Amino acid sequence: MTNNGVKKVISSVFHKVASIPDNGKLAAYIPELAKVNPEYFGVYISSVNGFEYGVGDWNQKFSIQSIAKALAVTLAYKALGEQIWQRVGVEPSGTPFNSLVQLESDNGIPRNPFINSGAIVVCDILICNLKNPKKEFLDFVRDIAQNPQLDYCSKIAESEKSVGYLNIGLCNYIKSLGNIKNSPEEVLDFYFNLCSLEMTCRELSHTFLFLANHGSKLFDGKEVLNHSQCKRINALMQTCGFYDESGEFAFKVGLPGKSGVGGGIIAVHPGKYSIAVWSPRLNARGNSYRGVRFLESFTTNTRESIF
Amino acid sequence: MTNNGVKKVISSVFHKVASIPDNGKLAAYIPELAKVNPEYFGVYISSVNGFEYGVGDWNQKFSIQSIAKALAVTLAYKALGEQIWQRVGVEPSGTPFNSLVQLESDNGIPRNPFINSGAIVVCDILICNLKNPKKEFLDFVRDIAQNPQLDYCSKIAESEKSVGYLNIGLCNYIKSLGNIKNSPEEVLDFYFNLCSLEMTCRELSHTFLFLANHGSKLFDGKEVLNHSQCKRINALMQTCGFYDESGEFAFKVGLPGKSGVGGGIIAVHPGKYSIAVWSPRLNARGNSYRGVRFLESFTTNTRESIF
Amino acid sequence: MTNNGVKKVISSVFHKVASIPDNGKLAAYIPELAKVNPEYFGVYISSVNGFEYGVGDWNQKFSIQSIAKALAVTLAYKALGEQIWQRVGVEPSGTPFNSLVQLESDNGIPRNPFINSGAIVVCDILICNLKNPKKEFLDFVRDIAQNPQLDYCSKIAESEKSVGYLNIGLCNYIKSLGNIKNSPEEVLDFYFNLCSLEMTCRELSHTFLFLANHGSKLFDGKEVLNHSQCKRINALMQTCGFYDESGEFAFKVGLPGKSGVGGGIIAVHPGKYSIAVWSPRLNARGNSYRGVRFLESFTTNTRESIF
Amino acid sequence: MTNNGVKKVISSVFHKVASIPDNGKLAAYIPELAKVNPEYFGVYISSVNGFEYGVGDWNQKFSIQSIAKALAVTLAYKALGEQIWQRVGVEPSGTPFNSLVQLESDNGIPRNPFINSGAIVVCDILICNLKNPKKEFLDFVRDIAQNPQLDYCSKIAESEKSVGYLNIGLCNYIKSLGNIKNSPEEVLDFYFNLCSLEMTCRELSHTFLFLANHGSKLFDGKEVLNHSQCKRINALMQTCGFYDESGEFAFKVGLPGKSGVGGGIIAVHPGKYSIAVWSPRLNARGNSYRGVRFLESFTTNTRESIF
Structure with missing residues (x-):
């Protein structure tokens, strides 16, 4: 056409x-x-x-909210290669985005990086592998977008944190299953910022x-x-x-x-x-x-x- | 290339x-x-x-076994159009091919036409809409393949029927939930033949x-x-x-x-x-x-x- | 009092x-x-x-319908002792009487003998261990009740069999998982009779x-x-x-x-x-x-x- | 005897x-x-x-750990009567003590007050109804035990809090489903103290x-x-x-x-x-x-x- x-x-x-x-x-x-x-x-x-x-x-x-999850997994994949798939799967979940059921039966390995639990694990992977994850992720997005003005919105990030019980729950739950390496507070802070990209x-x-x-x-x-x-x-x-x-x-x-x-x-x-x-x-x-x-x-x- | x-x-x-x-x-x-x-x-x-x-x-x-499910849903779609999606879904199941869990929570509507339960419902749809489903389905396959020699293998169909407890279970279970209109015997006979295509x-x-x-x-x-x-x-x-x-x-x-x-x-x-x-x-x-x-x-x- | x-x-x-x-x-x-x-x-x-x-x-x-399940498990327990608990559990199911979910995760071992799946397995156990299960079960009930007139109601048994898709489904499903030893037809015939006691x-x-x-x-x-x-x-x-x-x-x-x-x-x-x-x-x-x-x-x- | x-x-x-x-x-x-x-x-x-x-x-x-859950639900029942059963059920869960699956399908109403999620909701109920929940609960236990020396063990409470990811996860998850009224921090502090009774x-x-x-x-x-x-x-x-x-x-x-x-x-x-x-x-x-x-x-x- x-x-x-x-x-x-x-x-x-x-x-x-x-x-x-x-x-x-x-x-x-x-x-x-x-x-x-x-x-x-x-x-x-x-x-x-x-x-x-x-x-x-x-x-x-x-x-852009969860759209940022695709950028996060891209950066993690670029940085670590195939080994990231040991901590997050590649299968559709068959359940809503915030489901905890499969985490329970799959020992804390989220089905894919696009449901909340999966993106939280990707954040944890990035924290393990970047010196300054929030800055380096933003630099990465600005680079592929050829746009140094792109930024997080702290107002949105704070707003989500204030009611983010589900994601706090998810992150602590995965931590209890052993698939979060850093403190839940640090992982969630990165996650809420990620989702606040505008x-x-x-x-x-x-x-x-x-x-x-x-x-x-x-x-x-x-x-x-x-x-x-x-x-x-x-x-x-x-x-x-x-x-x-x-x-x-x-x-x-x-x-x-x-x-x-x-x-x-x-x-x-x-x-x-x-x-x-x-x-x-x-x-x-x-x-x-x-x-x-x-x-x-x-x-x-x-x-x-x-x- | x-x-x-x-x-x-x-x-x-x-x-x-x-x-x-x-x-x-x-x-x-x-x-x-x-x-x-x-x-x-x-x-x-x-x-x-x-x-x-x-x-x-x-x-x-x-x-060819389950590959025939793609041909069955094609014929059903061709015959009835979008209304077939009221009786079978289009979402990945997130579970093995023979899972019954989702049927239970989804009131007998299989997640998609490629898991066993979904293909069994597609067989039921075809029986409702064709005069001689086994013959007409075979005619359809022979036509798209431009090959009048293609056929079911009755030995395989019988072999599967003899140990087909899971599929018998699935079909009766869906019947109990109201999403099978014909007798389970008739539906299963068609299903086992379908899967026996060579x-x-x-x-x-x-x-x-x-x-x-x-x-x-x-x-x-x-x-x-x-x-x-x-x-x-x-x-x-x-x-x-x-x-x-x-x-x-x-x-x-x-x-x-x-x-x-x-x-x-x-x-x-x-x-x-x-x-x-x-x-x-x-x-x-x-x-x-x-x-x-x-x-x-x-x-x-x-x-x-x-x- | x-x-x-x-x-x-x-x-x-x-x-x-x-x-x-x-x-x-x-x-x-x-x-x-x-x-x-x-x-x-x-x-x-x-x-x-x-x-x-x-x-x-x-x-x-x-x-009396499912009340008979308590009599069936009593006879099986009396006949075989503790080994029957290898084929049926003793835990509450937490789910409705006809649930299939737990069978799937528990490899065909029903949670207890009082949900339908459990009673069907008990019927299978009795068939394996009695020469004439329908007669011997009835004799057992008549004896503990001191009442030789007690009997099955064939009209009820037939009525249930005619619409018993769920139980047919359950029995075949458990058979596919290996926890039914006899033919589903024989097990279900006994089961429907059992439930028809008056x-x-x-x-x-x-x-x-x-x-x-x-x-x-x-x-x-x-x-x-x-x-x-x-x-x-x-x-x-x-x-x-x-x-x-x-x-x-x-x-x-x-x-x-x-x-x-x-x-x-x-x-x-x-x-x-x-x-x-x-x-x-x-x-x-x-x-x-x-x-x-x-x-x-x-x-x-x-x-x-x-x- | x-x-x-x-x-x-x-x-x-x-x-x-x-x-x-x-x-x-x-x-x-x-x-x-x-x-x-x-x-x-x-x-x-x-x-x-x-x-x-x-x-x-x-x-x-x-x-005594979870044994204290029976004392907590007793005090809540004594204080509020039957209305507590609107927020926590009375059915066996059929799943391990820390399961999240049923919360998801039951909209945040735990199956019973003896699994962790249920006890956490009971803590929330007590906080809503007592002025100084930690003190009043301890007073209650000392009274029924006729023993003013009974006490929490702050070392145990701190130890559990430091690794209590699962319970933090559960509490935040239930909060996200609307069945926790106070802040997760306050509820969990009470919960960890409760479990530390010696x-x-x-x-x-x-x-x-x-x-x-x-x-x-x-x-x-x-x-x-x-x-x-x-x-x-x-x-x-x-x-x-x-x-x-x-x-x-x-x-x-x-x-x-x-x-x-x-x-x-x-x-x-x-x-x-x-x-x-x-x-x-x-x-x-x-x-x-x-x-x-x-x-x-x-x-x-x-x-x-x-x-």
Whole structure:
């Protein structure tokens, strides 16, 4: 499909989805997120050929939340290689994002790095292997995004910490099972900061473009992950990126991706493009209501899925 | 990669994997399958451009077993459209292929059509909608494979029925939960026949080529599934095709596919090719030991995964 | 409390409970049971001192259903001793009577002999150890009840078999896990007959009097179980006799007992008496609504619980 | 049985069990408990008739640990009555003492007050209803024990807090599900102190004698719980007092009771006596190895069980 064709599809699908009643709900359990204007809706696409296009509120900052988990596992994988899979699995969980059931039967090894327990273990791995994890992680994100302005939002991080009983519970529970090496306080502090990263759709799309480019940054050609590692991160996003809606997202959209409770979604077409969508209201499974609908129509109309 | 390049990779990976000790085990619980020579090993690829190539025992018939579940759900989807998803889900199960746990909490709706419970419900759907389900299903498979010789193996079907306590248990249990409409005997008879289908690697590769061709048969161009439906079946195979090893298969191989306890695996690269591998010994999660290893090396060396 | 005191409490509690709206529901899934007049309500007590007393419909036959499981495990225990606990556990299940979850994690060993799966395994044990299990079991029950007229009801047995998908499922599932030695058909035929036993409240109270008499029949003093075995069967009824309401029954009533979906309950005060209650409508957890309420008031007013 | 008969049984069973190899293991996860001499073994019985008798190390202080949960729920029940059962259940859990699985499916309502999660909720209830919970709870225990010297052990409480990841995890998890009203720190501080109570076998036996005396203190006749409430606490100890060994303890011993990881067990024969046993090594399910064996032989030989 031509660039103009893609623009037309994006624009028409965007307006169609914007006109449908939004049945989603804001993530009310995090005080700061509950204050966001729920009407925001933005889309931004960046292709490996240099094509870029945005509609709606693509230039508005938002909290990327769990989308940052994909960046954390990328940095851990880059730093340690295959041994990280001894501490976190690569299988879909079949259960909601905050489930403790499988930790209990799997001796503290989370099913994958995209459920909360898995991301918490990834944070612990990074703390073990970086001198200044919060700074080095931020440097890493700024580098792949070619954007030194990207930053954590301390207000969001504090807001989450103040009500983060579930994640405190998860982290201490995994610690009791032996799969957290550092103090729960330190791990959680890193985790809550990670989730507080803020980006616009454009920035988010740029940040993830290396996964569409077989692991290398487009702007300087330098390798973030090698071809095989990049394949694996994309595969993980495909099978596990949307909690217990991962199967349905693959089924309807057909692209690897990752969502966050801030209403953001990043999706990647390996070899082609990355596309960021943001709309704050969430469906029953915690993924952006409009975001999922937009991407479903986008890949159906462009026939641009990987399947 | 050129056709010759693919041939070279297939040939060299085949010989490398053949030379590694095979740590798998025959599916001993089905008497007839336990009699198969465990040393068989064959591969066959068919591309949408007409390229074909096989190595090893690609011309030897074997029992495709659960691979037939992908054909059954295709026929059901073709016949009834989206309403089949009211009776069977599209999410990975996170549990072994024969798990009953989720049926209990999900009121008899199996997580996906590729675990045993899901395939049994698909059989029930087909019986409700076809006059002569065993004959019509076989006609369908013969048509997409362009091969009127394909057939069930009654010896295998009988062998499975004689020890099929688990599937009898599953079917009656789902019946008690209201998601089987016909008699368990009739449903199970169809199910055991379905799983007894026999093919060579070449035939298997031909049969699934329509899924690499966006839903249409290559030889006559006729549509089996439309573009969107084909995407969805491929996505389902990606997220659910390998039981509780689905995530790892996506991670290592990066192609949608389906395995069977006979040791066969079919994998599909949408828009490009279908590839069948067969080696009878199974790994701990019930998938062909050599088959998975072959495909992992194949996609790593050719860089021909979807991710 | 004097015999007259007990009579007064029974009579007054009976009329009080009879006057309260019955919020229970008939066990509608078994066609024959659904035909029973739901207004029946009877009570009968027999003490080891020879005191007997009944009110309401105590002389009306009803289907004792799962109450028979306590008789089956008694006969198996008597015949084989402690080795039966290798095939069925003695722990409360924490889940509804028909749960399959724990079978899966416990390799086919049911948690206790009073959930369906456990009773099915007990039937299998009896078939392995008796020449003519249906006849010998009936002879055993007639002997401890001193009543040669007691019998199975073939109409009920057939009715249950016709809709017994769940039990067929359970039995085949346990067979697949290796804890059923005979054919599922034979085991289920015995099981459905067992559950079809019919008794009046008076007969039921007489049948279980040996458990109040430390294991020996009152009328001839002969030992059915020894003192320690009797203690164990009573303890099992206390912790497991009421499915996932066992804790609440112990809490409110404070007597070991066993219920059936026919609306019958037998409760035993070791060293003192056995009391049978029957009222067909069941509460949400499958135990007689009026039966539980009667026994709760009875032990509270007489202070005659074991705790 | 005469008092002399009971003395003889206790003495002979004590020496028999003491001579058998102790296959249990110290609760190594709490540093301070791991330092205890594992050879300690003591027994003390107190009857409602004033009979008392002890053998072995009955006058040695030990950490009663989870046995204190029975005192905490007694005080909460006394203070609030039946409404406490809206926040904690009365059913056996069917799972180990620290399981999180059921919390997840039961929305934060622990199955019973004797698993850790349940005791943590009871602590929260007490904090909501007492001005100075730590002091008032201690006053309550000193009163029923008629012993103003009883006290917490701050060394043990600190030791548990330092490694209490599991309980921190549980408390925060329940908080996230809405069933903890105070701050997790405050609840856990109370919980760890509660578990640090120290008593000798004699003191433990005296403390629980009111449960053998239908709810009233023996020494002054004052009611702690009324007859019906006392029945209920005893019933709860019977069905839930020994984690996932509760069924087996009822089966083998036949008395309501409660165990702690310090190796103590209290058992109560309603209307007759309370008996405390202490031996630090634990069996696989976390209950005193020698303690369970002693009580089994004691009730078998005296025929003094409730069943």
